[in-house]
Amino acid sequence: MKVKEIADAAGVNPDTVRFYTREGLLRPVRNPDNNYQHYDAEDLRRLRFARKSRQLGFSLPEIRQILERADDQHSPCPMVRDVFEHRLAEVEREITELQGLRTRMISALTAWQDMPDGIPDGHTICRLIEHWDDPSAAPCCGEQTS
Amino acid sequence: MKVKEIADAAGVNPDTVRFYTREGLLRPVRNPDNNYQHYDAEDLRRLRFARKSRQLGFSLPEIRQILERADDQHSPCPMVRDVFEHRLAEVEREITELQGLRTRMISALTAWQDMPDGIPDGHTICRLIEHWDDPSAAPCCGEQTS
DNA sequence: CTTTGACCTGTGAGTTGGTCATAGGTTTTA
């Protein structure tokens, strides 16, 4: 298969195939006549696997690691379970964070209904935002939230 | 105030101050003697405003737009309300998506408890992932989910 | 007076996972 063929077969952009090849996830053979890359069924399996893994939140280095372990005839699955559980915890943390943000935004919108728009007066840019209370900000001195 | 002073006052990295300055969010005056930037109380207000806006999910171009409107003595608040409501909808969409992912991950982990690890056999890399069912994938031909 | 340390400057690179543009070579189709 040539680049566009494998890309279509997996439903991705041809540039993604080239990118994954550069990253070492796919390993085509090169035709010396025309310098084209040639992908086989194994590459397609790897590509589909990589895409599924991406949907599950794995990073490209993690995926490459899994593929390399599989190449060595080791079962990558225990590792997959491990990374997967970490990823699940992260997803849950993100959900909690977003829900907190959502709650704060809704209460801010409610509070704003009663506030006039106002013209910037040199001390206040937009009181909607400046008077918005951020509970996640440290209430104490010299914070560096980054 | 010099860079580090305003950065400390707002609890951010000095490089962030320089970055925001390059981006036009802050407008210090330059001391011709030593070529240093000099920030005043207005810049500190703008910086704090920008950081609060970032926490609320505004992008830097949006923040710059709000600040420019405030400079022109127009009230940016109606615009803020507008962008804010869009942002809220987006946050809720993200929450829904992450919750769906979480559900699928948990059911996958449960299903995996009963599956053997297996050694890669040239057809399967890791059946944990390859046999994971993605309900968000289009069931039909030639998808391009990008 | 000099040195040390903390600060300042601008520029450029790195982060993540691709996507797009460009310029030039090849193959297929009309």
Next chain:
DNA sequence: TAAAACCTATGACCAACTCACAGGTCAAAG
């Protein structure tokens, strides 16, 4: 035979910073 569709490699671009580098400035301590 010429145009369309493909291939190649390289590098820029997205967001919002962060960090590294090389060189200039300044305050206090020795």
